[in-house]
Amino acid sequence: xxxxxxxxxxxxxxxxxxxxxxxxxxxxxxxxxxxxxxxxxxxxxxxxxxxxxxxxxxxxxxxxxxxxxxxxxxxxxxxxxxxxxxxxxxxxxxxxxxxxxxxxxxxxxxxxxxxxxxxxxxxxxxxxxxxxxxxxxxxxxxxxxxxxxxxxxxxxxxxxxxxxxxxxxxxxxxxxxxxxxxxxxxxxxxxxxxxxxxxxxxxxxxxxxxxxxxxxxxxxxxxxxxxxxxxxxxxxxxxxxxxxxxxxxxxxxxxxxxxxxxxxxxxxxxxxxxxxxxxxxxxxxxxxxxxxxxxxxxxxxxxxxxxxxxxxxxxxxxxxxxxxxxxxxxxxxxxxxxxxxxxxxxxxxxxxxxxxxxxxxxxxxxxxxxxxxxxxxxxxxxxxxxxxxxxxxxxxxxxxxxxxxxxxxxxxxxxxxxxxxxxxxxxxxxxxxxxxxxxxxxxxxxxxxxxxxxxxxxxxxxxxxxxxxxxxxxxxxxxxxxxxxxxxxxxxxxxxxxxxxxxxxxxxxxxxxxxxxxxxxxxxxxxxxxxxxxxxxxxxxxxxxxxxxxxxxxxxxxxxxxxxxxxxxxxxxxxxxxxxxxxxxxxxxxxxxxxxxxxxxxxxxxxxxxxxxxxxxxxxxxxxxxxxxxxxxxxxxxxxxxxxxxxxxxxxxxxxxxxxxxxxxxxxxxxxxxxxxxxxxxxxxxxxxxxxxxxxxxxxxxxxxxxxxxxxxxxxxxxxxxxxxxxxxxxxxxxxxxxxxxxxxxxxxxxxxxxxxxxxxxxxxxxxxxxxxxxxxxxxxxxxxxxxxxxxxxxxxxxxxxxxxxxxx
Numbered sequence: 001x002x003x004x005x006x007x008x009x010x011x012x013x014x015x016x017x018x019x020x021x022x023x024x025x026x027x028x029x030x031x032x033x034x035x036x037x038x039x040x041x042x043x044x045x046x047x048x049x050x051x052x053x054x055x056x057x058x059x060x061x062x063x064x065x066x067x068x069x070x071x072x073x074x075x076x077x078x079x080x081x082x083x084x085x086x087x088x089x090x091x092x093x094x095x096x097x098x099x100x101x102x103x104x105x106x107x108x109x110x111x112x113x114x115x116x117x118x119x120x121x122x123x124x125x126x127x128x129x130x131x132x133x134x135x136x137x138x139x140x141x142x143x144x145x146x147x148x149x150x151x152x153x154x155x156x157x158x159x160x161x162x163x164x165x166x167x168x169x170x171x172x173x174x175x176x177x178x179x180x181x182x183x184x185x186x187x188x189x190x191x192x193x194x195x196x197x198x199x200x201x202x203x204x205x206x207x208x209x210x211x212x213x214x215x216x217x218x219x220x221x222x223x224x225x226x227x228x229x230x231x232x233x234x235x236x237x238x239x240x241x242x243x244x245x246x247x248x249x250x251x252x253x254x255x256x257x258x259x260x261x262x263x264x265x266x267x268x269x270x271x272x273x274x275x276x277x278x279x280x281x282x283x284x285x286x287x288x289x290x291x292x293x294x295x296x297x298x299x300x301x302x303x304x305x306x307x308x309x310x311x312x313x314x315x316x317x318x319x320x321x322x323x324x325x326x327x328x329x330x331x332x333x334x335x336x337x338x339x340x341x342x343x344x345x346x347x348x349x350x351x352x353x354x355x356x357x358x359x360x361x362x363x364x365x366x367x368x369x370x371x372x373x374x375x376x377x378x379x380x381x382x383x384x385x386x387x388x389x390x391x392x393x394x395x396x397x398x399x400x401x402x403x404x405x406x407x408x409x410x411x412x413x414x415x416x417x418x419x420x421x422x423x424x425x426x427x428x429x430x431x432x433x434x435x436x437x438x439x440x441x442x443x444x445x446x447x448x449x450x451x452x453x454x455x456x457x458x459x460x461x462x463x464x465x466x467x468x469x470x471x472x473x474x475x476x477x478x479x480x481x482x483x484x485x486x487x488x489x490x491x492x493x494x495x496x497x498x499x500x501x502x503x504x505x506x507x508x509x510x511x512x513x514x515x516x517x518x519x520x521x522x523x524x525x526x527x528x529x530x531x532x533x534x535x536x537x538x539x540x541x542x543x544x545x546x547x548x549x550x551x552x553x554x555x556x557x558x559x560x561x562x563x564x565x566x567x568x569x570x571x572x573x574x575x576x577x578x579x580x581x582x583x584x585x586x587x588x589x590x591x592x593x594x595x596x597x598x599x600x601x602x603x604x605x606x607x608x609x610x611x612x613x614x615x616x617x618x619x620x621x622x623x624x625x626x627x628x629x630x631x632x633x634x635x636x637x638x639x640x641x642x643x644x645x646x647x648x649x650x651x652x653x654x655x656x657x658x659x660x661x662x663x664x665x666x667x668x669x670x671x672x673x674x675x676x677x678x679x680x681x682x683x684x685x686x687x688x689x690x691x692x693x694x695x696x697x698x699x700x701x702x703x704x705x706x707x708x709x710x711x712x713x714x715x716x717x718x719x720x721x722x723x724x725x726x727x728x729x730x731x732x733x734x735x736x737x738x739x740x741x742x743x744x745x746x747x748x749x750x751x752x753x754x755x756x757x758x759x760x761x762x763x764x765x766x767x768x769x770x771x772x773x774x775x776x777x778x779x780x781x782x783x784x785x786x787x788x789x790x791x792x793x794x795x796x797x798x799x800x801x802x803x804x805x806x807x808x809x
Contacts, residue, residue, distance in 0.1 A: 390446035398460035417479030424505030505540035561616030656690030739773030
């Protein structure tokens with residue numbers, strides 16, 4: 001590619017000079033052509049006129065003889081008395097001759113009458129002699145005399161010559177005068193305008209773009225000038241467009257060169273014979289060669305491509321492009337071997353360059369280093385199929401492996417076994433030592449479980465503290481032994497963290513995988529149910545799934561609740577209830593505060609208690625969907641005239657699963673913006689257990705939402721083992737004393753002491769305290785005395801329905 005500036009414009013050819021000679025000869029030539037044309041025409045006309053003049057003269061001579069004969073006869077008639085008197089008649093005839101010779105070219109006459117010869121004028125050798133006859137009547141005699149008459153006229157040739165001279169002089173004078181007049185006319189009408197046009201054209205060629213022909217004339221030259229001016233305007237316009245195009249092409253060329261130097265892709269161009277024409281700096285770097293070293297070299301001499309996985313040489317897309325004459329893309333897993341031997345994974349494509357006639361004149365190959373992308377792709381592929389914490393397969397990959405095994409069962413009639421492992425006492429480690437300890441425990445147990453199974457078996461972390469085992473080509477009895485080995489190994493394992501040691505157990509559910517049991521979802525559900533039966537039977541045991549097992553039927557009943565919950569959400573059978581939260585101090589007695597609760601209508605429209613369906617919703621991960629449903633319905637009603645709209649603060653419960661959901665925060669903000677909700681009127685209640693189980697996530701969520709104006713309440717406070725430890729780390733506005741301490745505090749001094757301690761700690765930390773389960777006057781009065789800020793319970797108000805789904809829509 002040429003890196004130089006714009007190509008210089010060609011020099012102008014020498015311009016013709018319009019000098020004085022041109023100015024003088026142009027009209028002379030034009031006039032000369034016309035003049036000699038007129039001379040030729042004059043000569044032809046003179047020749048014709050002279051011919052006619054000669055004929056006329058001959059006729060005139062003949063007529064003159066007749067006239068002379070007639071006049072002489074008249075003289076004799078008039079003087080008939082003296083016709084024989086020769087002297088007398090001589091005088092008369094002489095007078096006649098003198099008179100007539102003035103009119104006609106008559107030089108002499110001669111005749112003989114009555115014996116006397118009459119001759120008048122001079123007779124010479126150059127005269128024209130014409131004979132005639134006189135008829136002289138003699139009166140009284142009764143007869144006529146015929147006399148021969150000779151008339152001598154001026155010579156005809158001489159007359160014609162003189163006539164020719166006169167005519168030539170006249171015609172020459174006329175032609176000259178006409179030529180001069182014509183010259184002036186042509187000078188004004190033709191020569192000068194043409195000379196002006198030539199001068200204008202010369203000025204235009206010298207760069208005077210304002211030079212134009214005179215188009216004010218009302219003749220052909222005026223029309224011609226108008227068309228020429230239009231042509232000049234068009235030429236200037238095209239010149240301007242060409243100049244703009246040239247400038248744009250140059251700018252485009254410079255942009256292209258700068259772009260090619262700036263982009264992170266390597267670019268190589270070749271001609272139709274694979275000879276390299278250009279490499280940009282990135283291409284030089286990737287190939288490991290300087291562009292100066294590639295002059296007149298073939299692309300194949302510097303570009304070595306192989307399959308990154310197999311090492312097999314592959315063809316360049318540039319070569320394939322020239323052969324196919326279309327865009328070619330390099331195959332996947334391609335790599336470039338640099339001149340120093342380094343292998344660089346690349347992606348490349350080649351496109352043909354064509355001339356304006358469509359002929360392929362070369363190819364452009366674009367390639368880039370994808371080392372990072374390939375590495376990232378492998379990492380993402382690994383992350384998509386593996387658990388980041390333990391390095392084991394994740395649930396998705398485990399289900400794929402299980403599904404593949406099911407296909408083998410159908411095709412090869414094999415037997416496998418599926419084990420569902422749930423750790424016992426894992427929450428104690430998390431609550432006591434924190435999530436870092438819990439994560440390390442899961443990593444160590446992952447390694448332990450791998451040591452308990454065969455190489456061909458599949459181990460995966462399904463989520464939380466749950467693991468899955470697929471024992472391939474393993475009958476149920478043998479699988480039970482393997483599961484028992486796993487259980488014993490986990491039981492014997494001791495987890496040490498700082499100065500603490502923990503004993504961990506495992507509850508394992510086992511289900512056989514055979515040709516009669518090939519439904520993936522059913523297998524996972526069966527293994528899950530068997531695992532939870534093992535937990536219900538006392539934990540740290542193995543339970544084999546049996547369809548007739550009564551405990552399985554009970555667990556299946558809980559799973560059945562999951563389907564009922566989904567149908568209730570889809571059929572709009574979830575309803576909101578509210579219960580008032582009453583201020584009992586003078587400064588907060590006028591505050592309007594309520595908590596939103598959820599109920600479900602069953603298929604017969606009866607109200608279902610949350611204790612009946614919430615555990616199943618938590619077990620089968622339906623709480624995030626329920627929580628979002630509640631948030632949307634509360635936000636929709638909080639600005640209306642319903643009971644929620646009358647509360648200054650509305651409390652909404654959030655589950656631990658929702659609290660760990662990263663997408664919950666943007667969902668709340670989106671819904672608040674959608675319904676125009678003032679978040680200062682919203683309080684979210686989270687249980688102490690949920691907050692502690694997801695401490696970092698809970699802290700982040702609370703901090704972000706408090707910046708938006710929300711408030712938070714810690715529910716069931718006091719029920720956990722570390723309530724006071726974590727309270728100082730949670731940015732809450734309210735703590736709700738667990739109702740189990742409040743309901744019997746008037747009778748149980750320990751419960752009373754717990755309430756007093758919680759109230760004291762809360763007030764020290766400037767957190768308002770709410771007591772729930774207040775069911776009588778005595779409890780209310782004691783809480784006032786202790787200093788509780790708010791109370792909630794059936795004594796102060798039972799939950800009442802806010803509105804059904806149909807009413808809200």
